[in-house]
Amino acid sequence: MFEHLLPPLNDHNLPYPDTIHPIVVHFVIAMVLFAFLCDVIGYFSRNSRLFEVSWWNMFLATIAIFVAIIFGQVEAGLALGYDAVAPVLHLHTIIGWSLSGIIAAITGWRYVIRLRDREIIPLSYLGVGMVLSILVFFQVYLGDKLVWVYGLHTVPVVEAVKGGIL
Template identity: 55%
Template structure:
């Protein structure tokens, strides 16, 4: 089929973090633009936010797909499994929430492109909190449990992390 490198991947390095950091940046910037537009009453910020959300809503599915693929190749050991499971569940949930929030934002944009509701901003704030949780879980998977790092892959293959 394909050969795996010393990180247990068919390509040089993990792609999931690259894509997901792009998504995180776009969503955080969209949130910043919405807040700025709302607080300063300058609706041109809403247009910037809208397009960031659209691109992030598309890109998040690539992040999830690569995350699933790389998780399947990760050889997670028992201590890492709960963090990886929660990261996976939260990632799928965030993709659905982001697309839903983007759709809501699109409806608001069509109704009145110069106005944004406080309820929407509240929901966007909840989304930001869930993204922060996801960043924490991803940090655990990568920096604490070291999935796809060479020493952890070697130790798992040698049966030292059972």
């Protein structure tokens, strides 16, 4: 009914030139990992200015992850999937949504820590930051697998799926 209002899909099966999700999500990855690094260095060097850097990185990562998820959902919906890719795509989606809540919760906790005392950070927060970093690395692995192994939104895979080869 409204198909005529939607832009045509290109050879990547997208309405825009290339995938946007990886661009935005790389900012989230960098900000979360850099925040953890700043917290660790700040903790051991007793340089509380790094805690402020960490706070702002987590704050911006919390906003950016929701933008990344929006584009991720759109691009996952437009991906010409095939049976082999489905389990990895579903797990990547579940972990992505989970990370949005986890990052928001950790940022909220970080805000409370920041309000109480900007000069110190509890060791337990660093432990949670380590777990978050591991989860982010696993999510990166899944995202890389979707592109580099399964070829989502790559021209050869899109052509193969449309041609009935996959």
